[in-house]
Amino acid sequence: MLWVAVKAEPTVFTVSVLASALYAAMTVATAQVLGWVTQDVMLPAFRSGHTTAGALSGAAAAIVGVALFKALGVAGRRFYAGLMQYRMQARYRREVTRQYLRLPLAWHHRHPTGQLLSNANADVEAAWAPIAPLPMAVGVVVMLLIAAVSILLTDTVVAIVGFLVFPAIALLNVVYQRRLSPVATRAQRLRAEVSEVAHESFEGGLVVKTLGREESETERFRAGAEALRDANVAVGRIRGLFDPVLEALPNLGVLAVLLIGSARLQSGAMTAGDLVHVAYLFTLLAWPIRALGWVLAEVPRSVVGWERVRGVLDAGGSMPFGGRALDEDKAAALEVRRVRFGYEADGDGADEDLGTEATGEGRAQGRQVLRDVSFTAAPGRTIALVGPTGSGKSTLTSLLVRLVDPSDGSVLLDGLDVRDVRQGGVAETAALVPQQTFLFDDTVRDNVALGLDLPDERIWEALRLAQADGFVAALADGLDTRVGERGATLSGGQRQRLALARALVRRPRLLVLDDATSSVDPQVEARILQSLREAQAAEGGGGATVIVVAYRKATIALADEVVFLERGTVAAQGSHAELLERSEGYRELVNAYERAEAEREAEAREAELETGGLETGELETGERRPAGQEAFEGGEGALA
């Protein structure tokens, strides 16, 4: 991992290491200079009672001179090391996001949004956090080597103290990290969990409110927050123990130096200046060594972050693309051939779940959504996909535009398996308007064009077809109005119409509408359907093949053919009239409202015979009905 960084930014790394080494050398030199000043300037002056201006200015110049280089070193190290860290973080954020854009949706489904965001943010951050102090660590090692030589040259016996104290600090640091690592990792995991609970709970705020579950949600959060607290205290205990010990060690070292040094002084093996030099060196070294400890403390977190980032980058199963092109300019021919789809069997189950607990593997396991679905749509035809809730219609639409691949069987466009089409080829040919729209925090124009360079007329034309021209024209900045995060400034129906325009502006050869007008008023929907029909007629042979998921008969009426799905299989297929005759399930579904109405009318007639008419409500003008006393009394028993 370090090597990765060094390879990526060799110049920056070299500069920062050199600056660190300079800083290290100058730190040791500082002690040396002070020893020299003590021995040769101060002590003689104190003993003899006089000094010279030359000696004093020499001492001052030496001190300031060394400091100048030291300052240069520290500035260079800080700046370039930071540069390296930020560059690596930026590089990996880009790579992780590109990987998200590359990996198949099946992979996305298995990983919670929160986790993916934290992979690109906190995990990248953690992974490269120790990179900035790395040159410093190298510098500290250099410093220790120079210091060792410097002490050895001063006095071998005193040097032994150093050789005992500094390895002891290093050893202690290792023990420290060993102890801290699992506890810190746990705290980090709990922190993520607390955040996830808060996120989910706030996102579901309306449900919490409407069901009055604030208290139980708070309990859920409290459990997480208290587990995090205990983990943090556990971290604190370890930190709180090792930090003072690490601080005390060099101090004890200095005291030992004084004790042994004074004996050596007596035997004349060293001078008072040497003693000051060594003691001062110990004081100076204590700080960088502790800082080294802090760097090491970051390492476990960094390793976890790095593993998660690698998990994303190494995730296999990016959707393979063929080399074939789909470049005709007439409506596409669509064939769905014995398609099966189930979440447990989808393509790339091989990759890991990135170190966190099982996030989504089991989520939809065992759910066979589509079984042997086959149908064809001749160019220019409109097919309605009809089926009860949960019958697999939405899944099927996402297969048609190759958002996901079937686990078995194939989807063919113009006779070509979509898996053999070159990258981007399917998107140029087919457009899906999903049930749930997603808008970017961008202008109306950009949301419709999505990167295509289109003249405004084309965009307005698409907006007109989608019945969105009216409200867009009324927006403050027209096409240039920003729609806010996820299109927050627009109503659900308006968002759906923009999404529709986004598909239409591309003049797709295959248009797939997945209940794309559910939030739109019936009248508006009727107009949209009308304009689609007109556009289709105007285009003649160059129009689109349309697959539309529909419940409403008016929508079904647009279709040349109906495919009726039930529990993931094609239960019936044919014209609306044929299906009405052939399929009971279909009949029941599309005639549900009429049947309900007829039954109600029958009941109403019976009721009318019994009670002599329905009670009627008053108009809004005002007088209120008395509180309905008997209803109250009679109602008690009816409650379950």
Added chain:
Amino acid sequence: MTTTTLNEVAADEGALSTLRRGLRLSPEFRAGLTGTLLLALVATAGRVVVPIAVQQTLDKGLSDTGAPHTAFIRTAVLLCAVAVLVTAVSAYAMNVRLYKTTEGGLAALRVKAFRHVHDLSMLTQNGERRGALVSRVTGDVDQISQFMQFGGLMIIVSLGQLAVASVLMLVYSWPLALLVWAAFLPLTFALRRFQRLVSAAYTRVRERMGDLLAAVSESVVGAPVIRAYASEERTAERVDATVDEHRRAQTRAQGLVAMTFPTSEMVAAAATAAVVVAGTLLGVGGHLTAGELVAFLFLVTLFVSPMQTATETLNEAQNAIAGWRRVLGVLDTVPDVADPGEAGQTLPRGPIEVRFEEVGFAYPGGPPVLHGVNAAIAPRSRVAIVGQTGSGKTTLAKLLTRLMDPVSGRVLVDGVPLDRVRFSSLRERVVMVPQDGFLFDATLADNVRYGRPGATDGELAAAIAELGLADWLDGLPRGLDTPVGQRGESLSAGERQLVALARAYVAAPDLLVLDEATSAVDPATEVRIQRALDGVTRGRTAISIAHRLSTAEAADEVIVFDAGRIVQRGPHAELVAVPGVYADLHRSWIAQRSI
């Protein structure tokens, strides 16, 4: 007028006042604070042991002839070693106390803020980005904890270190002490100014981080659209741009911080040089011993590290204060739709009667969406509310469930003004099912049980069957144990609505408000649910808002909204027979469902 934004504590509130308020709010922080501070003082005092030892050794241990007094040195060193150990033990004790109290206090603060977010009105919640609210109980609190355990502690220790070192310096030689102060004092002022620049730079970094996160989040949440329209390249470019902006801001901030280190190094060197020169001159004059002078050199090093870390420590302090302000901002925001609590009334269970009296509503800063609405809804009636998008239907539902309070007029349930009813009672009796029923990342059973904790799987299955959804449940291979995924996304939109409906149904409210609750469900299932609800909610009051007028056809009564006013009211059969808004809506609906 209601406020809908979080109360931001005025930015000009002093840092100290924020700190005071924050501490007052979390009494846990103050528990044993004196003891902790005393321990910190002892731990800090330990820092001067080494300079003293050096001074004693040089002055008293070494005689003028250079022959050391071994016995004296041994005693001195031993005493100092004991002092070092005492220091270490105090530091350990202080650390443990600090971690325990701060973590305890912060956990409590987190929970308090979390609860308060849920107590805020729906409008206030919606006015904030969800991510921002999450930060209030995560990142912002973490920042405070970081500060209390590192930065804040560092400030205390640094100040203590400076104070103790200064005292010792004064004891040894006051002129030299003044000299050292003269060297460092200008630096402290420079650092203060400098810190403002650094702080501004870091603010920019954070803003860029926000942009970056938003861009990354779009690439994750919008993945299906990006894929369907092959706009990967465009999205990647947008992300790259924010990543680079963020990196540039970071580099700039780093450049500024990197400046503080060489500056303090140079000041320290100047101070050291001055001490050597002046000290030697003083020593020559007999005013200072050699040991004292050397001790001074050691003491000067104690001045350097506080200066070097000052910029970052102050920044951390500033971030923590800002974070604390944001958390306090949440707690300071008075919920504009407040629970009357103990003072409120508890409604007896039974069919609910609802009255709207001259109810008017406007979203903050927006035009009125409801004008003087008067209506009474009889107990046990099934009412459908219809009207075009934007006519005020959903607003009425939100007022009725007290997700918002009317701007004028009032809403009464069973004759009691809604704002006088305790939430515990209201939420039990009145439940709304919104169009987009949010599901939690758990099993289907867990989600339905959310409506009635403690319900057994058998009861849940029975409730689902009562709604006419047994077939659907049987069709799920794992049945009640089906995991629904994040936000329920493993289910289709229609299925999510079924779960949300079942969840509200098991809560057994006396008034059920359905706001487009079956808009994504197929007609046959919708009709089945409707009939089932008609059966099982007999005796309860039910209000449904729907585009699909099948609901209106089945209702006892239809209330028609147009442009924020009730324009028609009556049974379907009556309304459809007269020209008007309803007849128009119904004609269009009939056209929709015919061929």
